[in-house]
Amino acid sequence: MVGALNLLTGFLLDFFLGDPGGRWHVVVGIGKLIEGLEKALFPQERHFRREFVLGFVVVVAMVGGLGVSYFFLRRFLRSYSLFLFSVAEVYLIFNFLSLRTLLRRGEEVKKALDEGDLPRARKSLKHLVGRDTEYLSEWEVVRGCVESLAESFNDGVMAPLFYISLFGALGGLIYKTTNTLDSMLGYRDFRYFFFGFASARFDDILNFLPARLSILFIACAASVLGRWGRSALSVAFRDARKHESPNAGWPESAMAGALGVRLGGVNYYGGKREETAFLGDFVLDLTPERIGEALSIVRLGSFLALGFFTVISILVGRIW
Structure with missing residues (x-):
């Protein structure tokens, strides 16, 4: 029961207060540790085997080091007080969830579009996506925002709740460390292709189950809100595997089905053109209204997930 109460409290703190920010944010500290290890271990002489091994060492050092350290700290704290x-x-837990920040970023994009300020909307979208946003049209801004809301629903809410419900904050720590490793090192460019390979693959493994579970909560939320819940499931099972990522395609295709829109297409990263698979069907236009609907689905879906994983936490607490 204590674990479930901690989960509920941490979630509500995040929902009402948002990220603590700055030097007090645990994930910021994790990022600095990763940055330091990268500087210390990235080989001066490029060799793919050496880069692969040292990249694996970074993952073991970060995930294993932080995980073991907190495992013993939490045992001490539990026995002491x-x-x-x-x-x-x-x-x-408050640090590992990012629902409020996600909603705020999405609302900023929608507000700018509602006010007819496309340049501000493009700038706000930069906080959510890695693609170039300077020359996006209105519907492309909407597409990018909806795609990011769907993917971040898994990364910032579903997956942390999943691991916290099973293993407490220790599970959240391991997941967020892995997720941060992937966001910093898991690129397919010349520098990180081998060095970041282990980070990317471990993140894929940890997101496998949460990403697939996320479509259930998107579908349920969509049904309650009068959107297309059944379509969310059918489109997800039809289109998710088209996505380049083994996991991101599930929440994105479910959101596409729930909203009746088509996501995916051409994006630019550093001026380089990349094409992604189309997800969903072209039923409705990508207007700012779709962002509002996606925000509502993410918000309600998160609370539905909270209820589900709180029950899981109670059951796990009884078993352990």
């Missing part, structure tokens, strides 16, 4: 244990768990 249940209150201090709960404070530590809640603070970490």
Whole structure:
């Protein structure tokens, strides 16, 4: 029961307060550790085997080092003071969830579009996506925002809740460390193709189940809100595997089905053109209204997921 209460408290703190930000944010500290390890271990002389091995060492050092350290710390805190244990768990859970920030970023894009300020919408979208946004049309801004809301629903809400419900804040720590490794090192460019390989693959493994579960909550939320819940499921099972990512295609295609829109297409990264598979069907236009609908689905889907994983946490607590 303590684990479930910690999960609920951490979620509500994130929903009402948002990220703590700055140097107090645990994920920022994780990022600095990764940056330091990269500087120390990235080989001066390029060789794919050496880069692959050292990239694997970074993953083991970060995930294993932080995981083992907190495992013993939480054992000590739990035996010393249940209150201090709960404070530590809640603070970490608060840091590992990013629903409020995700909603705020999406609302900023929609507000700019509603006010007819396309340049501001493009600038706001930069906080959500890695693609070039300077020359996007209105419907392309909407597409990018909806795609990011769907994918981040898994990365920022579903997956952390999944692992926290099973293993407490320790599970969240391992997931967010892996996810941050992927976001910093898991690129397919010349520098990181081999060095970041282990980071990207481990992130794929940890996201495998949460990404597929996410379509259920998107579909349920869509049905409650009067959107196309059944279509969310059918489109996800039809189109998810078309996506380059083994996981991102599931929430994105489910969101496409729920909204009745087609996602995917041409994006530019650093001026380089990349084509992604189309997800969903062209039923409705990609207007700013679609962002509002996606935000509602993400918000309700997150609370549905909270209820589900709170029950899981209670059951796991009884077993353990």
